[in-house]
Amino acid sequence: MNNGAENGDLPLEGEEPGRRIGRRAILAMLGLGAAGVLVGSRVQSLVDRALRPITIRDRTGLSSYLPGTGRFRIYSVVGFSPKRTAAEYRLRVDGLVERPLTFTLGQLQSELPQTAFTKDFQCVTGWRVEDVPWKGVKLSAVLDRAGVKAGATHLRFFSFDGTYTESLTLAQARQSDVLVAHHMLGKPVTREHGGPVRLYVAQMYGYKSLKWLDRIEVVDKLVPGYWEELGYDVDALIGRSNGRDDEPVR
């Protein structure tokens, strides 16, 4: 549960500024939202906005029975889910590395040790999904395979949506619960959730868990990610950033 702290005048995640939502979209939201069907980011953000005041004031826990709470919202800052098939998929690792690498999905699943665990997912706007099964490769294993050069300090992550980016320090990236995930919720990461491969950064707010992972660049300075440029904390520890006091993920 959150403490009711608002993010000041930060743009609300999932919202596309300046776009009006028509009556048809609202009607679609009511129907689709209730049925639990995945909907576009514009419509989804409206659901979030409608539910947010309820979630913040709720001390009974009853709001978790409303549609849209206790389960994932689908976010995409570009307003759609880009598509890359399992066969097409490649992960590039480059920058300050001994061996720039390109992994196919098959290589990620067979040539590196596999890690699985069950942990919560917490978005900075307040929703949390408990006990999500994750499976993939530790980011540290990927970095070791490429060989990080001396002098490197940070990573940049790029999405094949062409817009979204994220950042981590190397120390953060090497935590054993930071995953290059190819499975989530007991099945291959779906297109909407950022498949074939997304990031999962357990200790940090959801915006660190970049979807549609395309490329990891090893660099020697901090380059803030998409939401960080818009005011969210670069150091995004759950319960210790963004003015929030959510329970840390264990």
Ligand SMILES: Nc1nc2c(c(=O)[nH]1)N[C@H]1C(S)=C(S)[C@@H](COP(=O)(O)O)O[C@H]1N2
């Ligand atoms: N490429 C990309 N990755 C992204 C986002 C996004 O809009 N685009 N949103 C982030 C935010 S704010 C959250 S909370 C999670 C949501 O993951 P989900 O869409 O699987 O629920 O994805 C994160 N990764």
Ligand SMILES: [Mo]
């Ligand atoms: Mo988020």
